[in-house]
Amino acid sequence: MISRENHDRMANAIRFLSMDAVEKANSGHPGLPMGAADVATVLFSRYLKFDPKAPLWADRDRFVLSAGHGSMLLYSLLYLTGYEDMTIEDIKQFRQLGSKTAGHPEYGHASGIETTTGPLGQGIANAVGMAIAERKLEEEFGSDLQNHHTYVLCGDGCLMEGISHEAIALAGHLKLNKLVLFWDDNNITIDGAVSLSDSTDQIARFQAVHWNTIRVDGHDPEQIAAAIEVAQKSDRPTFIACKTVIGFGAPNKQGTHKVHGSPLGAEEIAAARKALNWEAEAFTIPADVLDTWRTAGGRSADARRAWEGRLASTEAGKKSEFTRRFTGALPGNLDAAIDTYKKKLADAPPAIATRKASEDALEVINGIVPEMLGGSADLTPSNNTKTSQMTSITPTDFSGRYMHWGIREHGMAAAMNGITLHGGLIPYSGGFMIFSDYCRPSIRLAALMGIRVIHVLTHDSIGVGEDGPTHEPVEHMAALRAIPNLLMFRPADAVETAECWQQALKEQHRPSGLALTRQNLAPSRLTYSAENLSAKGAYELIATENAKVSIFASGSEVELAVKAAAELNGKGIATRVVSVPCVELFQEQPDDYRKAVIGTAPVKIAAEAAVRQGWDYFISNDGDFVGMHSFGASGPAKDLFKHFGITSDAIVAAAERKLA
């Protein structure tokens, strides 16, 4: 039992580390760590199941600091509880180049940072994904191996962001009862009082989406503890509104927006020292306080050892499967199955849409990779994401592998990040490519964190047809290609689609998107190749000696390139075709391969039913581009391709014009 006096000193340790680090860096956010210190102290010293000596323990409770600007709260907790890779030196290096203690918590910088937060609201949705993963794995492996809570701390900003609503509505619907959200209810944002821009009754809001709600004084440890105990027994997710004072302890600035995001200044810190009766120097934690914290950090070591014992005595097959899942390694027989499937495709190349080809590839993959967790943002019949192995997850039955995310692209993408971060599952989504804009912030974070999530983005061009320009991606390939560490695949037929899926799965440390057509395509890969050619990003599909013309194309335009090349070759104009399923992977190939694929033909043409941006890499600025220069239009797809001049005739004409 921690006495009130000890609790206060433990919380003050967080407050002073945060004040001191922000002061030294001369930038950062002291207000949240100081205000939320009591909530965090109760959680970390009495309830959170974690072990700093085994940060990756698969059954640890997850803690997400959704209000990432309060990063010093997390860094303080990691140091105080005894994570070996968070030292006082690291705290002193807050916000310095190359330090672990970046401005906002960054996944991978130090253990105990479960996700990258900063873009407000994302953390709440990540946590929903973690809670989904926990529930799913508990269903699959039993509560001996998976049975933990997911705790999140958010501020007013997180709750104002729209993504929070997508996430909490889904969590309430799914009855994710091991999810607990603390709200640092301090009435303050950057501009001033919350009342400047919001008057939501948050309790009523959470009740409306079927959460258990509790209100506490966020500076009263016993009220906080009692609320957590109620939450732990709840049959629904729990929202704990913690009334706090931002910057608690800074006598002249607390409770105002002045403490949100600026150093307090030496004078105010001195005043806080007096007010909180804290005599230790900057970055110094009194030995007794550090001891109490370290003891708290060791609290779950026995539970962790007991869990390891249960894992050790688990039946061998189940144990190795559980362990494999958490390393992220794929089942060993996947490559052979894809190879067999590619042979079958070469025997009878199908003329199908790549969204259908994706379903066919997934049918093979999902039969072999049990950790695949599919889903769609209410477009299942259009995205072709639900294969025969997939039954729907429901609030009362998590034995399925398919998530109906509802019309919530942003929440879906952020929750998928949480699922991957949790470990044990590989999430893939379904959505219309046009609405990748709605999940872009979360896709960007997946790329920044370097995690494997896979987005199935169907209806990838004016090939959408009648639904018109609101539904036709034009700039999206370029915009997604602009995100570092994201692989964007745009396969041309069933073989490439299978290869792209195979490669996306192999990429354990980056996310992928697959841009897929609505419309049927003629197959372009007619002969079997054991090698995954798509994994090279681009390759010569039709070779010709002494080519005068090189045509580069992706996805649905490869068919046009092949037709144009046949016509040009028929006219005696030597033409080759390069298929480009993934620009990013091509750019990673060795120089000589890239040179050979780009080739030396004097005329270079690129074809993609999208904007030109990025294609100059292949065709230079004097090459010709057959693609989109405006938004699309509504009409039958065939008419649209003609109307916008994306045809094999247009490619032929461009080549002849260049050669004339």
Ligand SMILES: Cc1ncc(C[n+]2csc(CCOP(=O)(O)OP(=O)(O)O)c2C)c(N)n1
């Ligand atoms: C999506 C997003 N928009 C804007 C910001 C910039 N920002 C950081 S903190 C903040 C105010 C947040 O207020 P609150 O959550 O109440 O935090 P507190 O003032 O209590 O620290 C804003 C607008 C951000 N980090 N993310």
